Amino acid sequence: MTRVEVKKLSVCYNRTPIVHEISLSVEEAQIAALVGPNGAGKTTILKAIAGLIRPIKGEILIGGIPTASLTVEELVRLGVVYIPEGMSVFSEMSVEENLEVGGYTKRDHLKERIKAVFNLFPELAKKRKTPAGILSGGEQRMVTVGRGLVTDATVFLFDDPFLGFSPIVTNRFCDVFKILKHQGKTLLIAGQHVRRLLKIADKGFLIEDGHLSLEGSGEDLLHNPHLMQVLFGRFTFQLSKF
């Protein structure tokens, strides 16, 4: 069943077009990777799906429901959650409270979900009473992501989830993504870590300058010469580290 469907989406920032007529669809229990150079419009697409940006044209359907008239809050209730890049915590509140707030829309079995996040990030479990503002950058990222996981959404929109994490944590993340997938969730992940993302993704989309220029399965995309040229080009050496 198609969970997320984007039809001919166009978005403008201050009248400058950022995204042109992009169409994509992701099924239930699928991981989709949005890759592309910086500033290509990946974040914009995610934000449009989450309802943070209003498209000027096109339609977005979540499980068949058009979302044009829904607010961000209603979208979260519908099960769409956007996990921003960088650190976005409630700095004066404790780690535990930060996670609890994530369960604002769905409060049943909240304790178990928080426990699951603590299992995922044992670092946080030790600091559950610490104000989130005094954690290290990496730990604040964990809180940000953890809060997204607690929402118990059906569609997760991750914006650059690995940024700032060590390879070990990144590995743990990839495991979480797979678990989520097996639970029947839909994941859209945008990011710079192209190889890593495409390896775990069922579907890949290459976004270039606001256009969708390639789509296919993760493996296919990874070996596509055009993608190699656009993304790796002269940076092959640096990126191959990941």
Next chain:
Amino acid sequence: MNKSRLFKLLPPLVWLIILSLGWIHKIPESFLSVLTTAFLYGAMATAWNIHALSGVTSLGHAAFFGLGAYGFALAISKHGFPFWTGLLAGACCAVIYALLWILSIDKLRHGSFVLATFVSVEIPRVIIENVETITNGSAGIMNIRVPNLPIPIPTGLQGWYVITVALTGILLWLHHKALFSRWGWGLKAIRDNERAALAVGVPVDFLRRLTLLLSSFFMGVCGGIYASIIGFVEPSVVFGLHFSAIPLVFSLFGGKENAWGPLLGAIILCSLDQLIMVPLFPEAHRAIYGISLFLTLWFLPKGILAWKKTG
């Protein structure tokens, strides 16, 4: 060439004509009193705006006004100063307080500066209310008798009219300079972007402090003139919200970036206040200033003169 020179001569001419109205005896008292108030308020607004042109908003000019009024009243009634020296003494009190501002809150910007100025009005008020032996406390100073002036101007209301119009003339000239002279361009640079101004060598701190001192000096003079017209000063009045508000209201209403803006705002709103609000709502007539502040911020963010140009 000829035309532009004529254009330059026009404002001083208009000013002279308005000034000369003071010698005509047939002008009705009520009309003259509204005009005097309007010009006094216009002078205050212009003085306030000279400071505001450096990119900050002050809600505390009542402090300078009140200190000017008190300095004048004390100098005249307790120490027997002549009128002009009394005015100067009042203005000096205001300038001293402005120097204290420079020493303390000089580094604040935006919201914190606005707040600090708002709060700083209370300090001279409380001190004056408490030093009862000198200032007579919260009862204020009554019966300020103004000595005769050594220059040939009419007495009574006409005299006050001439003095306020003359003061307004000086301030308009200064205000014009603060907009269009070399240092005026410096101020414009500071308003637009303080850091960039600093980078291209505009003496940011110097200019801002200079405008504050000028502004406080003239605000003090206005306070002195106010005290001499009204004949008494009272701390809760001269340090009240009202005198912090009116320069702001008039400048915003008339347009901050126009040489005539503050004066025009004062003339329009003051006439509205005196001719319409006072007869209709004698107790609440001052509400017009708050209401026009709202309407200005909503509908004419650049002032009424800008609206005329674009509309």
Next chain:
Amino acid sequence: MVQGFGQIIVQALSLGSLYAILAIGFSLIFGSTRVLNLAHGSFVILAAYIAYFIERYYSVGFIASSIVSSILSLIFLPVLEFIGSRTSTHKESFSLILTFGVALVLQSFYSAMFSSDYRILYSNSTIYNLTKLGLSISSIQLTIILSSLFTIIFLFVMFRKTMTGKALRATIHNDEAALLSGIPVKQMRLLAIGLGCFATGLAGSLYVRVSYVHPAGDIEITLIALLITLFAGRGKIRRVLINAWLFALIETIVSYWCGAKWRELLSSLFIIIVLMGRGEEILNNSSGK
């Protein structure tokens, strides 16, 4: 000596509780909308007038009058919501100037409606003597301390223990992240403003019992609320109470030493000091960048 000191403490405790309740509404509104409401004193004054006239003409007690004035204080909710929703797009000076304008309008409105007479509610208050400690406390002081404590504990528990309270705090500290967690940020803001207005109404009905109310008496109240909130920081309920007590203690000591009138100087001086010290930090955090 010990006795005098104890009496200072009782005095400071009741004065501080009054200050806390004066500041808590201001603080809630500042937290949720980032508006430093210069008209706060005027709002308290209106509530005080309402309580005064209700008790005078309907001869009801404190509880009834404070409930009525708290509910009527909700008329300021739309004003604050309006100004608050506009501030996010403008500089904070804008909201200061706007609320300053509100204060201006209300001041002239009050002198038209209620005249400039000084009003206070005298009630024959009982004085409880704690003979063992050599202290005495009047029933008004007790009322103030108890209602202030009750309000603050209520808010504190709500903020700490309930999901709504946590969501409110989340909105105060980072509204963007709160939105992403599915919190209805606008409703939360309305709730916070409503609670703030309610506390303001309660503050007014307490204020009129211990202090004279007149149309131009708003600045003193605004300054106290401002001072305590600036010292406490955004969204700090507990610190509001502690700071209020501390400030009241300082004030009480100063007025014992230098005379009661000089204490008015303290709040202005402290505000300027705190602004010089960390004004940019508090206010810049408040603009959310």
